[in-house]
Amino acid sequence: MENGEIPENANEHCPGPQSETAGKSDSCAGCPNQEVCATAPKGPDPDLVAIAERMSTVKHKILVLSGKGGVGKSTFSAQLTFALAGMGHQVGLMDIDICGPSMPKMLGLEGHEIHQSNLGWSPVYVEDNLGVMSIGFMLPNSDEAVVWRGPRKNALIKQFLKDVYWGEIDYLVVDAPPGTSDEHISIVQYLQATGIDGAIIVTTPQEVSLIDVRKEVSFCKKVGVPVLGVVENMSGLCQPLADVTFMKVHSEFGFSIDVTQDVISCLRKNAPELVNILAYSEVFDRSGGGAERMCREMGVMYLGSVPLDPQLCKAAEQGKSCFEGDNKCSVSAPSLKSIIEKVVALIKDKDGPALPQ
Numbered sequence: 001m002e003n004g005e006i007p008e009n010a011n012e013h014c015p016g017p018q019s020e021t022a023g024k025s026d027s028c029a030g031c032p033n034q035e036v037c038a039t040a041p042k043g044p045d046p047d048l049v050a051i052a053e054r055m056s057t058v059k060h061k062i063l064v065l066s067g068k069g070g071v072g073k074s075t076f077s078a079q080l081t082f083a084l085a086g087m088g089h090q091v092g093l094m095d096i097d098i099c100g101p102s103m104p105k106m107l108g109l110e111g112h113e114i115h116q117s118n119l120g121w122s123p124v125y126v127e128d129n130l131g132v133m134s135i136g137f138m139l140p141n142s143d144e145a146v147v148w149r150g151p152r153k154n155a156l157i158k159q160f161l162k163d164v165y166w167g168e169i170d171y172l173v174v175d176a177p178p179g180t181s182d183e184h185i186s187i188v189q190y191l192q193a194t195g196i197d198g199a200i201i202v203t204t205p206q207e208v209s210l211i212d213v214r215k216e217v218s219f220c221k222k223v224g225v226p227v228l229g230v231v232e233n234m235s236g237l238c239q240p241l242a243d244v245t246f247m248k249v250h251s252e253f254g255f256s257i258d259v260t261q262d263v264i265s266c267l268r269k270n271a272p273e274l275v276n277i278l279a280y281s282e283v284f285d286r287s288g289g290g291a292e293r294m295c296r297e298m299g300v301m302y303l304g305s306v307p308l309d310p311q312l313c314k315a316a317e318q319g320k321s322c323f324e325g326d327n328k329c330s331v332s333a334p335s336l337k338s339i340i341e342k343v344v345a346l347i348k349d350k351d352g353p354a355l356p357q
Contacts, residue, residue, distance in 0.1 A: 007033050007151070008149060008150065008151065009031075009032055009033070010031055010033060011027055011028065011029075011030070011031045012027070013027035014027060014028070014031070015027065015028070017033070017036075017037045022037040022038065023035065023036070023037035023038025024038055047158055047162055047190075048190065048193060050162040051158070051161045051162045051190050051191070051194065052193055052194050054120075054161060054162055054163075054164070054165075054166070055161070055172075055191065055194040056194070057166060057167060057168045057169065058092070058166060058169055058171075058172045058194075059169070059170050059171070060170060060171045060172070060197045060347055061171075061172045061174065061191060061194070061195065061196045061197055062080075062171060062172070062173050062174065062196075062197055062198065062199070062200060062228070062343070062347075063174045063176055063187065063188075063196060063198070063199040063200070063225065064076060064077040064080065064173060064174065064175050064176065064199070064200050064202065065176050065184070065199050065200070065201050065202070065216050065220075066178045066201065066202045066203065066212075066213070066216065067178065067179065067180075067201070067203065067209065067210075067211070067212025067213040067214070067215055067216040068178055068179075068203075068204075068208075068209045068212045068213075069100075069177075069178040071178075071202050071203055071204045071209055071233055071234070072202060072204075072233040072234060072306075073175070073178070073202040073233075074097070074102040074103065074106055074175055075106065075233075075312065075313075075316045076200075076202050076231060076233060076306070076336075077093065077103070077106075077173055077175040078093075078102075078103065078106040078107055078175075078316065078319075079312075079315075079316075079321065079322055079323075079336055080173055080200075080336075080340055080343075081093045081107075081130055081132075081171075081173050082126075082130070082321035082322070082323060083321075083323060083336065083337065083340045084170070084171050084173075084340070084344075085126075085127055085129050085130040086321065086323055086324070087344070088129070089129065089169075089170040089171055090129045090167075090168065090169040090170045090171075091129060091130045091131070091169060091170065091171045091172075091173065092123060092130075092131045092132070092133070092166045092169050092171070092172045092173070093107070093130070093131070093132045093133070093172075093173045093174075093175065094132075094133050094134075094160055094161075094164075094172060094173070094174045094175070095132070095133065095134035095135070095136065095175050096157050096160070096174060096175065096176055096177070096183050096187055097175060097176065097177040097183075098135055098146055098148060098153045098156060098157075098177070098183065099145075099146045099148070099153075099177065100177065101134045101135050101136035101139075101146075102136075102175075103132055103134045103136060103175060104124075104132070104134055104136035104137060104142075105136075105142075105317075105319060106316050106319055107126050107130075107132055107319050108126065108318065108319025108320060109124050109126065109132060109137070109319065110136075110142065110319075112124045112137055113137055113138075114133070114137045114138060117165070119165040120163045120164060120165035121133070121160075121163045121164045121165065122164075122165060123164060123165075123166065124137055131166060131169075133160055133164050135156060150181075150182035153182055153183055153186070154182055154183075154186040157183060157186045157187060157190065158186070158190060161190050161191070174187060178212075179212070179216075180215060180216060180219040184219065185223070188223045188224075188225055192223075192224070196225050196226075197226070197228070197347050197350065198225065198226035198227060198228035198346075198347075199220050199225050199226070199227055199228060200228050200229060200230075200231060200303070200343065201213055201216050201217065201220075201227065201229075201230045201231070201300075202230075202231045202233050203230060203231070203232060203233065203291050203294075204232070204233055204234045204235075204284055205232055205234070205235055205284045205285075205286040205290040205291060205305075206284040206285050206286065206288075207285070207288040209284075210288065210290075210291065210294050213230065213291070213294065214294065214298065217230075217298050217300055227300045227301070228301065228303070228343055228346055228347075229295075229300060229301035229302060229303035229342070229343070229346070230291050230294070230295050230300060230301070230302055230303060231291075231303050231304065231305070231306060231339055232290055232291035232292070232302075232304070232305040232306070233305075233306045233308075234283060234284065234306070234307070234308040235290070235305035235306060235307055235308070236280050236281060236282050236283060236307050236308060237279075237280070237281045237282075237283050237307065237308045238278055238279070238280045238307035238308065238309060238331045238332075239278065239279060239309065239310055239311075239331060240276060240277075240278055240279070240330075240331075241267075241274060241275060241276070241277050241278070241279045242264060242275050242276065243310065244260070244279050245258065245260050246258070246259050246260045246262075246263040247259065278331065280307075283308055290305075291305070292305075301346075303339045303342055303343065304335060304338055304339045304342070305335065306332055306335045306336055306339070307331055307332055307335065309329055309331040309332035311327070311329040311330070311331060311332065312329045312331075312332040312333075314327070315327040315329060322336065323336075323337065
């Protein structure tokens, strides 16, 4: 069992293995762990000292969270690290979504493996200033399912924190799974003493997602993690009109015909100025006011919105940055850049003014 953690097969009112009454109280009677708990050494988890030493070379730690899966949290995490690295910072990305690791794919690192040196586990590098650690690098193939209970997940997260050698870095971004489960409790517990700058929470506009985001905000407040702000992702489908597919629907016969070329040709001939405008459509119901209203109600910062951009989806699939090169996303990149600049400014403000030399 992990130091200080209550085993899954413990009795209902387990006092915890670090308690002075562990293995001795009435609630311990009949527990399969009773003898181990009674004789185990008590005191602080020695691994926390090793974690603190590792994290001493990391200036800032950011958690990226979401209440619900499928809202684009991992896409945001990947592009956040690309942007920070593009600003010249030394950046690390830790993927603690143990059962659904996306980072090897989203950062173009599929097929890579973790290597070990005398300093510890070495991250896999996208660029010289952007390293990544994920269980995805440890699986024999990408289709392999990770079927682990909480204690084993927590042990791997602890190992990532105490054994991975990041060197001197400016930002460590932690991409967490959706919800508020073992992984979230563990990462907060292990990093609490070293300081977490805060959490960015990603959502989509509809109420079914915001219900779970409220729980995520509540979780952060309960465990003492500052909420840097909320990002509303997939905030309407937005793309150049020339990229839209136009269909003529024959409902009577149950089929549709692609008439895109006819429509674009007509526009080029009769209204060429319209070809390059952006087409926008609400995808999710935002009648409840979306993330912005929720942030006002819960007293947290609204960082901004990112449109649902097919170019961004393509960049994520290809493991590329949306900010530069052939994959530059004209629709979503400006929104993401604005949000990330706000995050950097917030963290800088928390640091306080620089001391005079």
